[in-house]
Amino acid sequence: MSKLSAKLMVKPGRKIRLTRIDAGSVAGVKDKPAAAARLVKNIARLAELQYLLYAERKHAVLIVFQAMDAGGKDGTIRSVMSGLNPQGCRVIPFKVPVGEEREHDFLWRIHRSTPAFGEIGIFNRSHYEDVLVVRVQNLAPKAVWSERFEHINAFERLLVASGVKILKFFLHISREEQQARLQQRLRDPTKHWKVSPADFEDRKRWDDYMAAYEDVFRRCSTSWAPWYVIPADKKWYRNLAVSQVIVEALEDMNLKLPESAPEVRELLAARR
Ligand code: AMP
Ligand code: MG
Numbered sequence: 036m037s038k039l040s041a042k043l044m045v046k047p048g049r050k051i052r053l054t055r056i057d058a059g060s061v062a063g064v065k066d067k068p069a070a071a072a073r074l075v076k077n078i079a080r081l082a083e084l085q086y087l088l089y090a091e092r093k094h095a096v097l098i099v100f101q102a103m104d105a106g107g108k109d110g111t112i113r114s115v116m117s118g119l120n121p122q123g124c125r126v127i128p129f130k131v132p133v134g135e136e137r138e139h140d141f142l143w144r145i146h147r148s149t150p151a152f153g154e155i156g157i158f159n160r161s162h163y164e165d166v167l168v169v170r171v172q173n174l175a176p177k178a179v180w181s182e183r184f185e186h187i188n189a190f191e192r193l194l195v196a197s198g199v200k201i202l203k204f205f206l207h208i209s210r211e212e213q214q215a216r217l218q219q220r221l222r223d224p225t226k227h228w229k230v231s232p233a234d235f236e237d238r239k240r241w242d243d244y245m246a247a248y249e250d251v252f253r254r255c256s257t258s259w260a261p262w263y264v265i266p267a268d269k270k271w272y273r274n275l276a277v278s279q280v281i282v283e284a285l286e287d288m289n290l291k292l293p294e295s296a297p298e299v300r301e302l303l304a305a306r307r
Contacts, residue, residue, distance in 0.1 A: 044263055053245045090293060149199065
């Protein structure tokens with residue numbers, strides 16, 4: 036399964052139709068046991084790469100997750116990131132803006148949450164909400180949100196130029212799968228905390244959301260910060276695919292241990 040990332044990436048400028056991408060696809064993977072074995076390896080490799088990233092402290096990694104409700108953001112983070120050292124990684128959820136977040140531009144809360152060199156930052160939702168929910172629910176006029184694609188591209192370009200590797204994942208579930216997952220949550224009292232009436236309101240606007248996502252991919256999948264559309268009806272495929280894209284991207288970064296400091300080399304020499 037070589038370079039799954041190339042297959043799942045939205046090529047810059049490309050117009051994609053989400054209805055033409057099968058959310059149940061398992062392309063590039065033999066079967067569930069093969070995927071499980073591969074995931075274990077990827078999680079271990081990710082831990083090694085994180086060690087280099089942390090030691091080198093020259094780059095940061097920013098991983099963005101977007102999906103419809105019950106799309107699997109939480110589960111993906113729990114599974115794929117399970118081997119990371121918590122010391123070098125941070126998950127930041129973005130909810131409806133409150134307080135001083137409302138008193139700044141939409142990127143203010145995002146920029147201050149970006150990972151430092153050496154760190155992996157994981158966004159559970161992101162600045163893309165400002166061209167998704169804001170657009171679909173009419174929370175700002177078109178004149179405002181339509182300008183944001185360019186602001187986002189410029190902002191992400193700044194991050195990349197400063198040493199941040201950006202990977203953006205859309206977990207693509209079908210409308211039927213969402214229905215099944217929301218029903219499942221309603222049947223299970225331990226999952227009730229995850230359900231809100233807004234999920235069902237958003238569900239009614241499914242097609243509007245898909246159109247908004249398609250615009251996001253067309254406008255904001257860039258050579259410097261690509262979007263990946265991950266078929267996510269099957270959790271085992273989703274987890275494997277996300278882990279694979281992250282591992283492939285971090286391998287490409289050529290992370291290296293820093294050279295030992297002169298004083299450490301002296302220490303070694305003195306002990307010989
Ligand atoms: P959840 O991730 O299910 O806990 O829900 C967070 C909610 O916050 C979602 O319904 C998002 O659409 C909403 N949200 C996140 N960012 C924004 C934003 N910038 N403007 C409006 N709503 C947002
Ligand atoms: Mg919600």
